[in-house]
Amino acid sequence: MSKFKIHSIQSAPSDAQALLAGSLKKYGFVPNLQGGLAEAPAALQAYIELTALFDQTSLSPTERQVILLAVSAENHCSYCVAAHSMIAKKMIKADPAIVDAIRNLQPLPDAKLDVLANFTRHVVKNRGVVCAQVFDEFITAGYSRAQVLEVVLGVTLKTLSNYSNHIIETPLDTAFQAETWEEPVQCASKQCG
Known part of the structure; x- marks a missing residue:
């Protein structure tokens, strides 16, 4: 059970109500993450604005989802792995094999995207x-120095949501249930160690 109230538009602090209304319009529902973040309207606004800024980077929609999924899996965030698996597969039509590889902590079937996922996890x-080797592999794969910083932006975005989800204990939305994720056994011992 969540430690926080998952706000509706009506129950949210007044500074968060318009933000949640925008989410309803964009997604057709208010994601529980955003309902939880509404407790602190500035945190909700930061999440929405960081998402918009990340969407403006030079990275493709698939590359952005690779980053968001890699960060979320590395941070053991079941909510965000499920949500971004659904977004990647259903909304941007990413190759399901790429999504499943990240979810299962396996090498990606696309060499360049595998370098991106590894770089992101390393960050x-x-x-x-x-380290120099990981940086050089990223550049050699065809990514730019600007994209190094765009990865950092994606890590920033997901750190906000991953950590918030851990603390809030955000319940998974019905819309993401088909992509429910439990971290692979090899990582489970890291949870509270």
Whole structure:
């Protein structure tokens, strides 16, 4: 059970109501993550604005979802892995094999996207300290220095939502139930260690 109220538009603080109404218009429902973030309207606004900024990067929709999924899996966020699996497969029509590989912590079937996922995980695991080899592999794969920073933007966005979901204990929306995710056994011992 959530430690926080998952706000509706009506129950949210007044500064969050218009933001949630925008989410309803965009998605057809108010995602529980946003209903939880509404407790702190500035946090909800930051999430929405960071999402919009990340969507303006030079990365393709599939590349953006690879980043968001890789961060979410690395941070053990079941809510975001499920949500972004659904978004990647249903909304942007990403190759399901790519999504499933990230979910299962396996190499991606696309070499360039595999480098992107590995770079992203490295950024998360090492708190932004990227070794020369990983940086060089990213550049050699065809990514730019600007895209290094765009990955950091994606990590920032997902850190906000992943950490919030952990604390809020956000219940998974019905819309994402088909993509429910439990982290693979090899990572489960990391949860509260």
